[in-house]
Amino acid sequence: MHPDHLAVVLDLSPAHWHRPPLPLDRFLAHILVFLNAHIAARPENTLAVFAALPGRAPLLYPDPDAADQPPPADPNVYPPFRRLDSIVTARIAHELDSLTPDESLLTAPSALVGALTKALCYINRLNLATSQVDPRILVLSVSPDLSTAYIPIMNSIFSAQKLKVTIDACQVFGPDTVFLQQAAHLTGGSYLHLTETSALLQYLIMSFLPPPAIRKVLAVPTQDRIDFRAACFCHKNIVDIGFVCSVCLSIFCQPVPVCSTCRTKFPIKTLQRLNASRPLATPATPSSARPSPAATPAQPSAETPRHRAPLLTGEFAQNGASSQPVTNGSKY
Numbered sequence: 066m067h068p069d070h071l072a073v074v075l076d077l078s079p080a081h082w083h084r085p086p087l088p089l090d091r092f093l094a095h096i097l098v099f100l101n102a103h104i105a106a107r108p109e110n111t112l113a114v115f116a117a118l119p120g121r122a123p124l125l126y127p128d129p130d131a132a133d134q135p136p137p138a139d140p141n142v143y144p145p146f147r148r149l150d151s152i153v154t155a156r157i158a159h160e161l162d163s164l165t166p167d168e169s170l171l172t173a174p175s176a177l178v179g180a181l182t183k184a185l186c187y188i189n190r191l192n193l194a195t196s197q198v199d200p201r202i203l204v205l206s207v208s209p210d211l212s213t214a215y216i217p218i219m220n221s222i223f224s225a226q227k228l229k230v231t232i233d234a235c236q237v238f239g240p241d242t243v244f245l246q247q248a249a250h251l252t253g254g255s256y257l258h259l260t261e262t263s264a265l266l267q268y269l270i271m272s273f274l275p276p277p278a279i280r281k282v283l284a285v286p287t288q289d290r291i292d293f294r295a296a297c298f299c300h301k302n303i304v305d306i307g308f309v310c311s312v313c314l315s316i317f318c319q320p321v322p323v324c325s326t327c328r329t330k331f332p333i334k335t336l337q338r339l340n341a342s343r344p345l346a347t348p349a350t351p352s353s354a355r356p357s358p359a360a361t362p363a364q365p366s367a368e369t370p371r372h373r374a375p376l377l378t379g380e381f382a383q384n385g386a387s388s389q390p391v392t393n394g395s396k397y
């Protein structure tokens with residue numbers, strides 16, 4: 066078996082760590098034991114820790130400044146544990162101290178996708194060098210879903226699938242997140258929403274410490290219900306029923322005459338039919354019906370079948386466990 070590379074994303078969003086059900090120092094104590102267990106499991110195991118803070122996602126471990134000033138030796142502590150603990154706690158203290166007291170910063174969402182992307186880039190670099198590691202990412206999140214992050218999260222999921230990276234997600238407290246559930250499901254990882262935050266370490270050790278190959282034997286908790294809803298590209302709302310462009314697979318919350326991503330024009334008859342068949346007779350306001358150009362994601366690939374008759378299909382996953390996610394086509 067190959068050694069494991071574990072990348073951990075710590076959601077340190079100040080807005081959600083303000084009066085949390087689990088104090089931050091206790092959270093970090095659980096995390097440090099878990100990280101120590103990972104490096105103790107095999108000497109070849111590698112680790113990277115990223116923080117998700119408002120507007121940035123710094124690397125905490127290995128120490129990016131590489132001062133490599135080893136902490137004073139403690140005869141009672143295994144030196145790699147001591148190094149890991151002192152670097153991670155010092156870096157977190159440094160990052161939290163450097164937050165400005167600006168209120169807007171405190172309410173700004175944390176850069177969870179930025180941290181996820183950095184973790185993937187780091188793994189990509191490692192793979193090029195050795196290609197002998199089994200990489201996985203564990204996201205410890207406390208923030209609710211940020212619907213503007215839908216497209217970048219889906220792009221990260223597709224990159225993870227390509228790199229064969231498993232994404233595990235643990236919502237430590239706060240509401241369930243739809244996007245992390247999908248990330249775990251689509252990459253073969255586990256998603257856990259903790260009901261008892263004081264047992265965090267136990268959940269981490271049981272569910273996320275063993276590599277995916279061993280989890281098959283261990284009966285790690287799995288999701289019996291996955292929320293497959295997507296966010297529309299026009300307003301970034303999470304929608305129950307969406308309308309999918311048949312050419313580029315962009316998702317809209319209401320029938321649109323022209324796809325804002327690939328500029329395909331849809332027949333007026335299709336539009337009328339779809340508008341007539343919508344379950345809720347909400348009158349479409351002309352101003353909001355036109356998607357803003359800023360909402361457009363990356364251009365679709367050149368081999369898009371243009372010859373196909375464009376039709377705006379209404380097929381979209383309802384909030385159900387059995388439906389396939391509409392975004393499964395890796396077309397972004």
Ligand SMILES: [Zn+2]
Nearest residue numbers: 297299300318
């Ligand atoms: Zn919309």
Ligand SMILES: [Zn+2]
Nearest residue numbers: 310313324327
């Ligand atoms: Zn399109």
